[in-house]
Amino acid sequence: xxxxxxxxxxxxxxxxxxxxxxxxxxxxxxxxxxxxxxxxxxxxxxxxxxxxxxxxxxxxxxxxxxxxxxxxxxxxxxxxxxxxxxxxxxxxxxxxxxxxxxxxxxxxxxxxxxxxxxxxxxxxxxxxxxxxxxxxxxxxxxxxxxxxxxxxxxxxxxxxxxxxxxxxxxxxxxxxxxxxxxxxxxxxxxxx
Amino acid sequence: xxxxxxxxxxxxxxxxxxxxxxxxxxxxxxxxxxxxxxxxxxxxxxxxxxxxxxxxxxxxxxxxxxxxxxxxxxxxxxxxxxxxxxxxxxxxxxxxxxxxxxxxxxxxxxxxxxxxxxxxxxxxxxxxxxxxxxxxxxxxxxxxxxxxxxxxxxxxxxxxxxxxxxxxxxxxxxxxxxxxxxxxxxxxxxxx
DNA sequence: TCCACGTGAGACATAAATGTCTCGCGTGGT
DNA sequence: ACCACGCGAGACATTTATGTCTCACGTGGA
Numbered sequence: 001x002x003x004x005x006x007x008x009x010x011x012x013x014x015x016x017x018x019x020x021x022x023x024x025x026x027x028x029x030x031x032x033x034x035x036x037x038x039x040x041x042x043x044x045x046x047x048x049x050x051x052x053x054x055x056x057x058x059x060x061x062x063x064x065x066x067x068x069x070x071x072x073x074x075x076x077x078x079x080x081x082x083x084x085x086x087x088x089x090x091x092x093x094x095x096x097x098x099x100x101x102x103x104x105x106x107x108x109x110x111x112x113x114x115x116x117x118x119x120x121x122x123x124x125x126x127x128x129x130x131x132x133x134x135x136x137x138x139x140x141x142x143x144x145x146x147x148x149x150x151x152x153x154x155x156x157x158x159x160x161x162x163x164x165x166x167x168x169x170x171x172x173x174x175x176x177x178x179x180x181x182x183x184x185x186x187x188x189x190x191x192x
Numbered sequence: 193x194x195x196x197x198x199x200x201x202x203x204x205x206x207x208x209x210x211x212x213x214x215x216x217x218x219x220x221x222x223x224x225x226x227x228x229x230x231x232x233x234x235x236x237x238x239x240x241x242x243x244x245x246x247x248x249x250x251x252x253x254x255x256x257x258x259x260x261x262x263x264x265x266x267x268x269x270x271x272x273x274x275x276x277x278x279x280x281x282x283x284x285x286x287x288x289x290x291x292x293x294x295x296x297x298x299x300x301x302x303x304x305x306x307x308x309x310x311x312x313x314x315x316x317x318x319x320x321x322x323x324x325x326x327x328x329x330x331x332x333x334x335x336x337x338x339x340x341x342x343x344x345x346x347x348x349x350x351x352x353x354x355x356x357x358x359x360x361x362x363x364x365x366x367x368x369x370x371x372x373x374x375x376x377x378x379x380x381x382x383x384x
Numbered sequence: 385t386c387c388a389c390g391t392g393a394g395a396c397a398t399a400a401a402t403g404t405c406t407c408g409c410g411t412g413g414t
Numbered sequence: 415a416c417c418a419c420g421c422g423a424g425a426c427a428t429t430t431a432t433g434t435c436t437c438a439c440g441t442g443g444a
Contacts (some may be wrong), residue, residue: 011420028300032401043422048403106298108220136380141372141380144229148379149371150356152348159347168339180333182377185274185377186326188333188343203390224431235392240433 011044014050018064021057027165029106033057057116058107063105066119073126083134084183089181090130092175092183094157099165102158124150149182150160156182204234206242210256213249215383218291220358221298225249250299251309251356258311260289265318276375277327282322283374286349292351310381316342335370348374 024031031039033054037047051057076089094101110116124147130150140149141189146169154180163169169177212232214332215222223231229239241313243249268281287294292356302308316339323341332341348370355361 001229023368029298030301033403034401043401043424044396045404045423046421049420054401066257106221109222117371131378132311139380140378141376144369144373144378147360148355148365150352150374151360152369155351156344159343159351163340163343168343169337169373177336177344181336181341181344181374181377182376184333185373185375185379186323187375187377188330188331189276224432225433235394236432237434238391245433246431369410371408 012040012046012050015064016040017047017050018040018060021025022061022064022103022165023101025061026103026161029103050056058110060108062104062107062117063102063119064159065097065100065116066123069094069123070119073123078126078130081128082139083137084139086130087134087183091179095171095174096098098157098174101154102161105158127153130162151180204232204238204242207256208232209234209239210252214253214256214292216294217253218295218353221295226281250302253292254296254299254309257289257292257312258309258315258378261293261315262288262311264289270318270343271323274331275322275329275332278322279326279375280371283349283371285353286375287366290349290353290366293346294353297346297350319345345374 017040021036023185024036024039026037032068034044036057037044040047051060059091072090072093076086076093078086078090080086092094104110107166111120128146131140135142135146160169160178163177164171164174203360209232213228216228216231220227223240226236228249229236232239234237243252249374264282264285268278268285270282272276296302303312319342322336323332323338327334328337352366352370355369356366358364
């Protein structure tokens, strides 16, 4: 496990540590700092030098998750084109972030204080706007609120990530299963 | 806060304690035994007398959740009638258990050991059978696997419980939002 | 009235994770 | 070759949750 040159000499790559932490905590949310350090291939003291404590680590993961999710929204250009097509682009773009995202949404500690990250509100606003746009375009039904569709998307992303990690769904089917269920539902439609 | 007579003298109602614990842990999964005891209105020592430790408490909650979920499957008679109608009966029947269920599914500790409760397998089998039956009846599409539909149902139940607890969805809309999305999806169908 | 029993409160010990510190080492730059 | 810097390992103190115990109290039954 080689490390990337950071500044002038060999040092820990912060992002790489965060990715390892995300991978571990997605599977075991109660993992200790020691386990996180070992999973990242660094010493516990070093982990502490970079993140003042467990809380700081979770906050950093939150920031990373928000940034990568926003990057996925950008990559999927969700503000462009028909809303249903935007959703079809969005879900696969979110797949790499899905485990981290499902960890963060269950970390309710992040949402109860008064200093909650405004990134969630930004994400929610864009997703809600997407679903509302779909309704205005006549593509989405209006009896399901945009807020609920947004929440359901999070839930399905989490379920999908879990099902893939558990081997009940193939990674290649992740996007299809989520997109088709979210857009078309389970009922067999007559026009198909 | 009166207690129910249990046996010969006034004592703690185990089920009532479990319900209080479920209500608290659904909102704050990392609540301590002391917080659980206070939420149940009993002393910490008494909580310990009834449940040997935190693990035993979680196991008891697991058992309760499984039993109530199975009771919901019974009440909804999911093996009878058309599959889509069975789903429409099932979701509202699951609503009271939804918070507890969403807590349990995120408690991954329950699923990694070798002594996992066989109740989950029973539940999965019945739900998978329900979705498979729907496919065989021609009511459900066959490109979404029953296992995925089962997983998605869990996810939507969890999202719904969370959205209701957070005030983003009215409790009265819980069943409708979940059922309609699961069965019909977000897309506006031409026949409606 | 008296007794038995479960409870609440609190003291106490234990376990485990956290946070801090020191020190030796090796890399990479000078 | 030398030096500066960050890292790993480990010791240590602290904090927090857990688990156990004792004891006084009050209810409910005899």
